[in-house]
Amino acid sequence: YDTDIKDLQQIEELGNGTCGHVVKMKHIPSSEIIAVKQMRRTGNTVETKRILMDIEVNESHDCPYIVQCIGCIITEAEVWICMELMAMCFDKLLKRLKQPIPEHILGKVTVATVKALAYLKDNCDIIHRDVKPSNILLDERGNVKLCDFGISGRLVDSMAATRGAGCTAYLAPERIEINPDHPDYDIRADVWSLGITLVELATGVFPYQDCKTDFEVLAKVVDQDPPKLPEDKEFSKEFRSFVECCLIKDQQQRPKYVKLKEEPFYKNYETVDVNVGRWFAAAMHPGEPRRQMKSPQVSQLRKVFH
Ligand code: ADP
Ligand code: MG
Numbered sequence: 001y002d003t004d005i006k007d008l009q010q011i012e013e014l015g016n017g018t019c020g021h022v023v024k025m026k027h028i029p030s031s032e033i034i035a036v037k038q039m040r041r042t043g044n045t046v047e048t049k050r051i052l053m054d055i056e057v058n059e060s061h062d063c064p065y066i067v068q069c070i071g072c073i074i075t076e077a078e079v080w081i082c083m084e085l086m087a088m089c090f091d092k093l094l095k096r097l098k099q100p101i102p103e104h105i106l107g108k109v110t111v112a113t114v115k116a117l118a119y120l121k122d123n124c125d126i127i128h129r130d131v132k133p134s135n136i137l138l139d140e141r142g143n144v145k146l147c148d149f150g151i152s153g154r155l156v157d158s159m160a161a162t163r164g165a166g167c168t169a170y171l172a173p174e175r176i177e178i179n180p181d182h183p184d185y186d187i188r189a190d191v192w193s194l195g196i197t198l199v200e201l202a203t204g205v206f207p208y209q210d211c212k213t214d215f216e217v218l219a220k221v222v223d224q225d226p227p228k229l230p231e232d233k234e235f236s237k238e239f240r241s242f243v244e245c246c247l248i249k250d251q252q253q254r255p256k257y258v259k260l261k262e263e264p265f266y267k268n269y270e271t272v273d274v275n276v277g278r279w280f281a282a283a284m285h286p287g288e289p290r291r292q293m294k295s296p297q298v299s300q301l302r303k304v305f306h
Contacts, residue, residue, distance in 0.1 A: 008026070008073075011023075014035060015092075017134075020037055022037045023035070034070060034083065034084065039080075039081075040078055041077055063115070063119040065112040068145075085139075086138060086145065087137075087140045088137065089135070089138070090134070090136045090138065093283075094201060097283055100201065101201040104269075105274065107265065107268065108269055109198075111266060112143075114260055114266060116146035117194075117257065128149065129190065130148055130193075131193035131194050136197070141277045142275065188251050192246060195245075195246025202235065225249075226244075242266065
């Protein structure tokens with residue numbers, strides 16, 4: 001990549017996460033505005049693997065449901081991943097709106113997320129492992145895309161690691177089950193996370209919000225019935241059924257993507273037209289007439305970088 005850090009000018013901070021922070025920047029030579037995830041390098045191998053995974057997946061150019069990577073800059077101290085700038089994540093959107101996201105929008109969120117996850121599985125053999133509202137982004141046009149593959153796991157690697165681990169006697173049952181007949185053992189963990197995400201976005205509250213510690217959340221996840229959409233709210237039976245499928249506690253009973261894609265809720269929103277962009281603009285600027293929104297073409301941006 002022949003872009004220099006000096007070509008990038010900081011505009012504002014977009015947010016902080018576990019691996020670093022995301023900054024809105026201007027690429028001076030092209031005047032394009034992009035998002036840059038900046039991560040410090042500690043030289044630690046686990047971290048390096050994370051970063052490389054992020055870059056590799058981000059270079060999955062041909063999935064419209066994955067936030068596109070434009071290029072990356074590696075210096076001695078930091079790694080910068082340059083991405084297309086999205087308008088907002090669903091976590092911030094929920095906080096800003098202070099009300100639930102309507103079901104028809106969540107239909108489109110579901111289709112985009114399932115397609116992105118199935119793409120990662122089929123083309124990169126990857127499970128995401130961090131599906132949550134802050135990793136589902138929206139652009140001004142209303143396109144919904146998944147991001148953040150920093151902690152995603154490679155199925156082949158984890159299997160190899162287990163096999164090569166030697167002393168199998170110490171492995172927990174679920175780790176023993178990993179190989180070799182269930183190669184896609186925990187893509188369904190992502191299906192569960194999608195279910196929790198949908199309940200949170202549809203109700204406006206995280207289903208385990210009363211818990212004081214992470215440990216309490218984990219204990220509830222294991223001990224209690226799965227969360228579901230509240231009875232007293234108006235949701236379609238298809239939506240309820242979809243969420244229920246995602247939140248089947250027994251992993252073996254929980255559907256994988258092929259089966260999930262046969263759910264009436266998914267099938268309906270795969271074909272039905274929803275103007276997510278218009279909803280988003282109206283939600284952000286209530287009472288204002290629709291403004292003309294322009295997002296840069298990722299393909300054009302990429303030319304700048306390569
Ligand atoms: P987390 O996902 O845990 O909140 P991240 O470091 O991954 O932490 O991201 C921080 C914030 O930056 C996210 O919540 C999101 O709102 C924002 N963000 C990430 N990527 C982009 C992007 N490509 N365009 C716009 N905003 C982004
Ligand atoms: Mg994130």
